[in-house]
Amino acid sequence: MASISDVIGRLDEQGRAPLYQQLRRALRDAIADNRLAAEEALPPERILAEQLGVSRITVRKALDALVSEGMLTRRQGAGTFVAARxxxxxxxxxxxxxxxxxxxxxxxxxxxxxxxxxxxxxxxxxxxxxxxxxxxxxxxxxxxxxxxxxxxxxxxxxxxxxxxxxxxxxxxxxxxxxxxxxxxxxxxxxxxxxxxxxxxxxxxxxxxxxxxxxxxxxxxxxxxxxxxxxxxxxxxxxxxxxxxxxxx
The missing domain is CATH 3.40.1410.10 (Chorismate lyase-like)
Structure with missing residues (x-):
């Protein structure tokens, strides 16, 4: 998989919305238009944070929100995936x-x-x-x-x-x-x-x-x-x- 920043773009640290909300929205948009395909695995949180230049807390909050919406799923021992259903x-x-x-x-x-x-x-x-x-x-x-x-x-x-x-x-x-x-x-x-x-x-x-x-x-x-x-x-x-x- 390409760097996540290549898929969703860079986040705006000077933007009005908090970084985790920007990331949540960017990932949701990427899933909606199939830049992130169903069943595709996301990089680990540490790597996502490094690629985007944000904290792991920011990444975790964004992913938690998308999991609760049903757009992402977590599989124990395997990671986080784009939901297929x-x-x-x-x-x-x-x-x-x-x-x-x-x-x-x-x-x-x-x-x-x-x-x-x-x-x-x-x-x-x-x-x-x-x-x-x-x-x-x-x-x-x-x-x-x-x-x-x-x-x-x-x-x-x-x-x-x-x-x-x-x-x-x-x-x-x-x-x-x-x-x-x-x-x-x-x-x-x-x-x-x-x-x-x-x-x-x-x-x-x-x-x-x-x-x-x-x-x-x-x-x-x-x-x-x-x-x-x-x-x-x-x-x-x-x-x-x-x-x-x-x-x-």
Missing amino acids: VEKSFSKLTSFSEDMISRGRKPESAWLSRAAGSANPEESLALGIGPGSPVYRFNRIRFADGEPMALEYSTVPGPCLPSEFAVTESLYDALDIHSSRPVRALQRLRAVLFTGEKAKLLGVAEGAPGLFIERRGFVREGRPVEFTQSYYRGDAYDFVAELNTQGA
């Missing part, structure tokens, strides 16, 4: 768009359908509304940097949005604008195999593994405002959770 943390309630942007990737959507309708029995139970109550449904393919990542099928109660066209890119942004963004969610995950239309839409082989996530989102008062069923490609997405002992 997107990691989704269960400890934060964020939208797909927010997840991708935080990792320096560009989120996009292809609409399968968005429409007003009446709640079916499953939606009625999940959202705590009467059968036949007005709802909006948003079905789409979610992309990151042009690559299909997930299928998403969302339903929200009618009073949460003015129309089905209130959602453009981010459902949570639209709900936030109309004071209905979830602050708490219950999620259920299980492994699935993609077949038929779902495999075709995600561009994977018949029988490819995937992850099914069902989410119910609630506003602060406890009212359900989101019922989403998502199918994530198993070869491109990891879900992680931070666990602590009680009282830690």
Whole structure:
């Protein structure tokens, strides 16, 4: 590998941003435009510090931040590598768009359908509304940097949005604008195999593994405002959770 300074350029010691933030941003940009490829190993922290003319503390802070974002991974005894898969943390309630942007990737959507309708029995139970109550449904393919990542099928109660066209890119942004963004969610995950239309839409082989996530989102008062069923490609997405002992 070339010197890291050849890949990301030099840092500006006179710049307004702290050096670790400059390094974090420069590495994120290099990963986003493939100057640093997936699974590529970074030099050890000592060598990075020498090549960039900064302290190891600066390097460590920048790398720690990118590891927490899921853009880098550390392997015991092997070093630090560019992550090959997107990691989704269960400890934060964020939208797909927010997840991708935080990792320096560009989120996009292809609409399968968005429409007003009446709640079916499953939606009625999940959202705590009467059968036949007005709802909006948003079905789409979610992309990151042009690559299909997930299928998403969302339903929200009618009073949460003015129309089905209130959602453009981010459902949570639209709900936030109309004071209905979830602050708490219950999620259920299980492994699935993609077949038929779902495999075709995600561009994977018949029988490819995937992850099914069902989410119910609630506003602060406890009212359900989101019922989403998502199918994530198993070869491109990891879900992680931070666990602590009680009282830690």
